[in-house]
Amino acid sequence: MASDFSLATYAPRAPITGERNLNLDLQEQIPKPYLARALVAVDQSHPNGTEGRDHHNLSVLQQHVAFFDRNKDGIIYPWETYQGFRAIGCGVFLSLSAGFLINFLLGYSTQPGWIPSPLLPIYIKNIHKCKHGSDSETYDTEGRFDPSKFDAIFSKYANTYSDALTGDELHAMLRANRNLTDFIGRVIASAEWRLLYSLAKDERGVLHREAIRGLFDGSLFELLAEKRKRE
Numbered sequence: 001m002a003s004d005f006s007l008a009t010y011a012p013r014a015p016i017t018g019e020r021n022l023n024l025d026l027q028e029q030i031p032k033p034y035l036a037r038a039l040v041a042v043d044q045s046h047p048n049g050t051e052g053r054d055h056h057n058l059s060v061l062q063q064h065v066a067f068f069d070r071n072k073d074g075i076i077y078p079w080e081t082y083q084g085f086r087a088i089g090c091g092v093f094l095s096l097s098a099g100f101l102i103n104f105l106l107g108y109s110t111q112p113g114w115i116p117s118p119l120l121p122i123y124i125k126n127i128h129k130c131k132h133g134s135d136s137e138t139y140d141t142e143g144r145f146d147p148s149k150f151d152a153i154f155s156k157y158a159n160t161y162s163d164a165l166t167g168d169e170l171h172a173m174l175r176a177n178r179n180l181t182d183f184i185g186r187v188i189a190s191a192e193w194r195l196l197y198s199l200a201k202d203e204r205g206v207l208h209r210e211a212i213r214g215l216f217d218g219s220l221f222e223l224l225a226e227k228r229k230r231e
Helices: 060-066 078-087 092-110 124-130 147-157 167-176 183-200 209-217 219-230
Strands: 164-166 206-208
Touching: 060 124, 060 209, 078 092, 078 219, 092 124, 147 164, 147 167, 147 209, 164 167, 167 183, 183 206, 183 209, 183 219, 206 209, 209 219
Parallel strands: none
Antiparallel strands: 164 206
16 A cells, blocks of 8 residues: 555645645546547547547547648648638737748748758658747647646646636636746747637636647647637
């Protein structure tokens, strides 16, 4: 039998461990929550990932970006990033900025060779090389989805509602996730989450768990695009 302290998640002389709690019952709610999933984004309500969605044998991180591959050739060019942002309801200026900045910052890391392409392509098969710091660590370094890290977003920061974040709680999470000297990671993480909040918050200004899970596997983008078409 393990001693009580060997399973403790709170250290009395480290008060922060009491302020940011972990879900002690997660293993009873999700099979093997410590096992990062390569193909699906799972949680308590979605033990098999997004229902009815074909993962196409892509990693969860690859699925996250695949929406922006508009012609499905495995490469995302700046104009496709622009088209994807417009499809989910972003304005022209933001979409133009995203089309340039995202491909400029991420493209080279995914390229198969050393010579940079002036077209700034992002190769989906190498998107794991673009994982940045100061994030929730829900993606591992290979692009898998870690259920325990995803759940910790809510156990640590969702104090008002158990399965949603308010704007203030989102800001607290971003501050807490900052890594020392990681300026680029901080900026990217902040931009990603604030954009998500602006697009997916409800009328009370609350960002729900399902919207966040949908961000990770890309299903949220499809829902936003369908909603915009109907409007």
